[in-house]
Amino acid sequence: MATLVRKVISSAKAPKALGPYSQAIQVGSTLYLSGQIGISPDTGNFAGDTVEEQAHQALKNLGAVLDAAGTSYDKVVKTTVLFADIKDFATVNEIYGKYFSPPYPARAAYECSKLPKMAKIEIEAVAVIGNVNDQ
Numbered sequence: 226m227a228t229l230v231r232k233v234i235s236s237a238k239a240p241k242a243l244g245p246y247s248q249a250i251q252v253g254s255t256l257y258l259s260g261q262i263g264i265s266p267d268t269g270n271f272a273g274d275t276v277e278e279q280a281h282q283a284l285k286n287l288g289a290v291l292d293a294a295g296t297s298y299d300k301v302v303k304t305t306v307l308f309a310d311i312k313d314f315a316t317v318n319e320i321y322g323k324y325f326s327p328p329y330p331a332r333a334a335y336e337c338s339k340l341p342k343m344a345k346i347e348i349e350a351v352a353v354i355g356n357v358n359d360q
Contacts, residue, residue, distance in 0.1 A: 242259065256354055
């Protein structure tokens with residue numbers, strides 16, 4: 226049986242982890258990205274108070290970690306979107322569509338009672354590294 230390599234992926238262009246976890250872990254050609262909230266890596270503060278500002282920043286943070294792993298939004302195969310208020314679903318959906326294109330990743334979305342630092346949204350992802358042949 227082949228031994229898989231586990232590699233920690235991190236980017237200074239995304240906020241540092243808020244606890245004992247990694248921004249992402251690569252195992253083989255699969256990349257598991259921790260949830261990102263709308264914190265600016267430059268200031269350590271939220272990019273803004275609105276769900277729109279936080280969603281854009283969370284997705285930019287994901288993009289920075291994807292880039293550090295040598296992959297991109299088009300290689301994301303699964304996301305989970307956590308909402309402080311599920312009523313923001315349509316608003317975030319519109320923003321989400323600006324970062325992902327067909328074939329869209331599989332996705333789950335949930336409302337949570339509280340997110341880290343009282344964020345309005347958190348987005349985690351699973352991506353692949355390498356060539357993908359869409360069929």
